[in-house]
Amino acid sequence: MPSTVQAGARALDTFPQYLLWNAERFSTRTAMRHKDHSIWKSWNWAELAAEIRAFSLGLRAIGLQSGDKVAIVGHNRPRLYWTFAAVQALGGVPVPVYADSVAEEMVYVLNHAGVRFAVCQDQEQVDKVLSMADELKDLHKIVYDEGRGLHDYNHNNLHSIDAIERAGREIFAREGDAAWKAGIAAGKGGDLAVMLYTSGTTGKPKGVMLSFDNLVISARNGNAFDNLSESDSVLSYLPLAWVGDHVFSYAQAYVGGYCVCCPESPETVDSDRREIAPSYFFAPPRVFENLLTAVMVRMEDAGPTKKRMFDYFMAHARRVGEPILNGETVGFFDRLKYRLGEFLVYGPLKNRMGFLRMRVGYTAGEAIGPEIFRFYRSLGLNLKQLYGQTEASVYISAQPDGEIRADTVGRPSPDVEIRIEENGEVLYRSPGVFVGYYKNEEATRETKTSDNWVHTGDAGFFDHEGHLRIIDRAKDVGKLNDGSLFAPKYIENKLKFFPNIKEAVAFGDGRDVCTVFLNIDLTAVGNWAERNNISYASYQELAQHPRVYAMMEEHVAQVNRDLASEDTMAGSQIARFLVLHKELDADDGELTRTQKVRRSFIAERYAPLIEALYDGSTEKYVETEVTFEDGRKGKIVATVEIREMERKPAAPAQKEAAE
């Protein structure tokens, strides 16, 4: 244990050290919950520490040594979270992997990391690892959580966590845990804590090495910034391999001592969240969009009284909800009416969505639609924006309470310095800055300067309030042939803010005009079709329906009007658009596993369609290969219509106050 032991304000170096301390200071507080067979089971910190100790001692017995890399493959299950601390306690390095990646994607990561152990959730993941066992030369043992279907497998190098924990408990009964604890106490802040592979918008995934110092200091700052303490709770439902989940569901939870709740299965997250009502919640904008869409769709089907009540109080919330949340002065009667609305509409709605106890909520990863953002804030939910990266242990900038804007990502986080390069790229320096990319010196040098500044690859600027605004990836910002600025993501986000549009891809760099691909949102448009008696047999048919095209045309026209009013962006009004005949999908490589558009890949795959957008044709026949979930391939054929749009002349130049 470090010598600077001070009751209450101890600064420890590693998570296993925090685990032991939490087992003392919060011994009876709930550390983890998991819904299993319809019942929430829980562990307090003392029980959690005992489980992890048994697991860790068992792992040591089957050969895990200091420095070993351990892959963690699966969804948010308690025992997979325990693996982090169990491995770190032995000086090993956990390497969480995206559970839904296919075997070929996984083999690269496991090989690159040189994992000696793989801890898998179930048969599906064990099969995946076994299928590539020949290529994994370093792999020593496979460990699994759920044994179903694995009964007849050869158990020479395959072990259940149950058996390992049993062995660990026997060892503990025989020899105690003095040596184990001594090993933990010897852990240092500079040691490698975890390797997180970035999902790879471009090229092969890179293994980001984060030290205990990176994560512990970031977690401590994060907890202080939002006043998170042992009385808070989160629902862990995002991929284990993603830095956000690692920090919110592991690092901050261990440092702050709050409770992490694991859902029953990935499909039950919505109802599980409602039962838990987490006080701290993190989600990409997509989750908030889907929730809002679901609410709106249900309200369309609600009875007239309910619908009128909803509309009336939502209008009121839009007017006074945000000012009340920000602590501004609001009249007495408006407050009274808001209270009534809380009782009749907002409260039940928040309960439905599982936000009843939410104290702090974050959205990050992509821009969120201003309407969506305002909707949640007007209900009295403290939803904020954050800008972060794996390489920064999440936090680069965040919005402090009371300074919330839909279009900024806030001020620099505690201990973070930010500077903007001449080409608009954002750079930062902080205690959370990663150690380097694993076995990739060159990429490390490209990203991190010798004095620890990290290139984010994003273009942005500080507005007059000192808030950072991100407009696009720095390398994606291009120019149209007339020299005006072209920021594709900026345009795509404007389009995606319409609930009917799920995805958009804009083209225009080095061309005369801007054009876009659109993807309809099947939930929203499908419901609209149902209400308007439009029948369709498939996604493809609905996407190509003339009335759907008319609807999309309206949306594009609205975006053009918006763009025309902003002098820097007026040049990139959309000249022509088409609605894609298939949904963009990560299985086809069109989206990343975190559901971000891979623009260059799409440009290559749909080259004939892009050509058609620029050669003046009004329709185009295409054949597209698709990959099913089991890896088989099929083909979709379609004739896609292309529409021409009217463009407004740019509004008379009004120079905004220069930043």
Added chain:
Amino acid sequence: MNVHLQEDLSKHTLRADDGIAKGADLLKVENISLSFGGVKAITDISFDIKKGEIRAIIGPNGAGKTSMLNVINGFYFPQQGTITFRGEKRRRARASETARDGIARTFQNIALFKGMSTLDNIMTGRITLQKRSLLWHALWKGPAEREEIEHREAVERIIDFLEIEHIRKTPVGRLPYGLQKRVELGRALAADPALLLLDEPMAGMNLEEKADMSRFILDVNQQYGTTIALIEHDMGVVMDLSDRVVVLDYGKKIGDGTPDEVRNNPDVIDAYLGVPH
């Protein structure tokens, strides 16, 4: 340091061991004939189902497959022949009695309670196992409550097994067809059957749903050791899943054996390909 890990690989069994060894006769039908008025549905059929196997009954439309299942579970009573289940000759029995004896089934066209949730539907499968009287259950305190909890635990294990947690509270009528089929399998499993009869478990399913269902059937057989008799038209599925196949045509048995034997049986080829006689 190296230790030997004790893996707990014992299989779970649903029903208490009934003393019949794996591979011994669980059910035997001998010289069964069934007719409705002048129509002969089944003529002089004999075959057996051994404990722990997956037994398929195949045949063209109208061959008498479903009638055969109805005879086995006591819904029809044959004019001739005997049925021996677990070593006991069956007397004229009602379907509810055979259910209590440990024969559960699913139906060709789903027969669930559409307005009830998945959970409630599967709970109904436990009714034959209820020990307390209706009065106790109406009071719902004490022993009845404890019994209810036991049943609910069993049902939750099935829900977990079939991976249908997300639709636990959803009314069955709102579910897509493939999931309804899975719920129906769940209800049949809830009865803790010694013999599970599946009437076209994969009819009307797409490829992915079929793959899922096949996996569940195999898992039920392997994990719980449940004996399964199934009717199915998808030959690929039948040949992959089953240990032995019996082939019916026009109410008569024309083949019986392993998938390979049946595949090469000239009578079976005739019946399926429709060779002129």
